[in-house]
Amino acid sequence: MENQTQIFGIRAIIEAINANQTIDKVFLQKGLQGDLFSELETLVNKKSINKSYVPIEKLNKLSKGNHQGAVAQISPIAFHDMETLVLNVMESGKTPLFLLLDQLSDVRNFGAIIRTAECTGVDGIIIQKKGGAPVNGDTIKTSAGAVFKVPICKVDHIKDALFFMQASGIKVIAATEKTNDTLYDVSFKEPCAIVMGSEGRGINPSIIKVSDAKAKLPLLGEIESLNVSVACGAFLYEALRQRRD
Incomplete structure (x- = not known):
């Protein structure tokens, strides 16, 4: 391909x-x-x-x-306008669930996240124009074609997207180890957007600072972190579990 x-x-x-x-x-x-x-x-x-x-x-x-x-x-796909997408989802009557990817760099991780996002009903994925993984053949293959099913938006700065989400009544939850709360302590039942960071540095500290909530995965072994696509899957399925309950 x-x-x-x-x-x-x-x-x-x-x-x-x-x-x-x-x-x-x-x-x-x-x-x-x-x-x-x-x-x-x-x-x-x-x-x-x-x-x-x-x-x-x-x-x-x-x-x-x-x-x-x-x-x-x-790019093999056309990107959506973020503000229009958010407003359309809000007006649809469903409880929105968005993903903000803060300069994720690996195309295979990106593809795996898109695939999980499609399976868990994510309404849209927001990425930054510069510094992030591209949508290319490897992304398409790893996503199993989900890249054509989940709306993806490009913005100048992730923080701008975060502020727009908050102004639209959407809670922003940062997936970070820099908190005492696990993902099981945080509510995903209301409109929310989950922020996932890059493979190397995680989420930018300035984004963590202005997020509405922070949550981490409980890790019982000696390894200090999970692959970002695996971690994202855990967060999305916890959101799905809470909403189904």
Whole structure:
């Protein structure tokens, strides 16, 4: 399976961005200069598109044609507008359940989380435009196709999404070990959004600080943490259990 549809060539990428194609990431050649290249850099920055400066050898591997120092990957899905999604779910009469992923970086973890989210009735997943795992072929495969069933939104900053959730009457619960409360001590019965952190550093401390509640998994062994997709599954199924009761 191809990871994404690729576009190569500076002008072609500029036109794709201006045509509102869902660009997941742009790879730019290190040290390249020129007016057209600068125009592309400016546009990528303005649109907050993920970018990475790489050696020409990397671009040669990514592209089968004349890449001119730039290769872009188009996401296989269309992302939803977060505010519209939240309002629609709130107006539907159901009790909302959202996931906020704070710069999760591994595509397989991302795919596994999407799969569990679909199975547990999550209404939407919110990710940050920069720094997070892309939606690519590995994500699709690991999610078993659930990526096409669960709405996914991209935002500039996770904290902005958090504040919007709170303003909409949705309780934000941070999954973190920096608390005495376990997930069994916290109520998931009301409208809520669960925040999961990245594999390495967890949730950003500034996000933990403004969350409405914090919860951790009880760990009885010597290992101090679980894989983030496993931990997310535990949280989602506890939310489902409480709501079914």
